[in-house]
Amino acid sequence: MRSIVLLLLSIVTVLAQAPASPLATEIRAIIDEYENSVRANTQKLIAATTEEEKNQYRASIPSAGPYATKMMKLVQAYMDQPDVVKGVNWLVMGAAGFPEGQEALKMLGTTFADRAGIAEAVKQLEYHGLPAEPVLQAVIDKNTHRDEKAAALYALGAIHFKNFDASADRVSAAASKTKALECFQRLYADYEDVTIQGFKLSDSVAKMFFEMTNLQVGCEAPEIEGKDADGVEFKLSDYRGKYVIVIFWGGWCHACHGTLPLMNQAAEQLKDKNAVVIGVNTDIETEAKKALADYHVSFRNVLDNTSSGPNTTLYNLRNFPTLYLIDPKGVIAIKNGSLDAMVAQIVAAQGATK
Structure with missing residues (x-):
């Protein structure tokens, strides 16, 4: 029995120490190159002693554009490899304002809709508003991985919650509220334990649900x-x-x-x-x-x-x-x-x- 346990532990240790794939290494290198260039520029800005110098470095913050171009070439070349999702995630979250970021967003709703490893990028779509709804719905419909499906339900619910909260039209507000609650109820029922980037999704959902029911015009204001x-x-x-x-x-x-x-x-x-x-x-x-x-x-x-x-x-x-x-x-x-x-x-x- 002891020998079996030791064997299992050795296997786990080997797997934990397994080197990253060449693709993962290349993706990480692009991200590091970009982040290091931004960090170096920030350090120069902090060290600047005159307003002229500070303005110079504020105007020279490195663009993510060239790095997005490199990343998209990798993604397109290795679409079928599991590690490629790390590049897609970065494009969606770190280069959303560039054509490559928009293309990666479309990929989330098509080629990568059923993949594992996209949960962080999917959750980020809560900030993209209704244009992200088809992508999120595709992930909900096609993805069988718990984190990914939970992230999509959360993001879609959050989008409809924000629409409800901002809508001046009662009919539109009611429709958005219904859609938000549908997403939140599914998340609570099946994915209440899912945590993304250190945050338990159901905790955030609870706050939005409280706001929908207690922090609207006509509600008694909670005590301050x-x-x-x-x-x-x-x-x-x-x-x-x-x-x-x-x-x-x-x-x-x-x-x-x-x-x-x-x-x-x-x-x-x-x-x-x-x-x-x-x-x-x-x-x-x-x-x-x-x-x-x-x-x-x-x-x-x-x-x-x-x-x-x-x-x-x-x-x-x-x-x-x-x-x-x-x-x-x-x-x-x-x-x-x-x-x-x-x-x-x-x-x-x-x-x-x-």
Whole structure:
């Protein structure tokens, strides 16, 4: 018995130490060449001492284009070899903006739709929107590998979820919601344990499902609570009876910087209109206090400490800044809308009550 165990262990060791195939090595060499060129340029940018030098290196970031051309030649020459999927994956994920990347995307829905090893690229298609739907459906229909099928169900569900969330048309929103739920229910039923790139797909699905059912206009806003910069506890429901504009932001977020002065103006404009502005700041505490001072933030903030803090996670934030308008009954009136639209709705409501 002991000899059998030792034999099995030796076989496993040999397999683990087996050299990569020539194709895998060549694919890796192209990727490394590109990544090393980008890394070298970045190091020069960091070391630059003048703005002129920095601009020079910003303008000379290596393009993935030449490497995509090399990679596609390899893919086309070795279509039937298992390791070629590594090249297809890189083209889809790292060269999507080039013709070779678009060609590789088509291949995912045809030649490679039933292959193992494409799960990471398939999951990435959640960011391609509806044009990726035929590719994802082909993988769902043809692929028998658990990771690949789960990734396709996840990505297609995520695309329809985002369409549902962004749609202003009720009929279109309802159709997208139905399709998203179909994908998510299949994933939960058969692939609940699948993990891609260290993330359990069902955990992400749970957040999207929560958002579809609890973070839409007409839903009661989930509680936001925590400590402000002075260490004092407060929560969203403390302001029940008032309109509340909530902004999720961080000093790390460049897009937030231009919005904060406008939020200060809104807070001043609305102080006599039964309305308040509150923030959920996503910096660590020391950086949060610095950002509050640097941008002269005049409204109260919950310090969530990271972009994955409890309140930020509960609201499933994908973009910063994100604004919500909560009505006096604690119901979401506007989700991820413009500040102007929120102020206008508050002013109109105040005028209607006079």
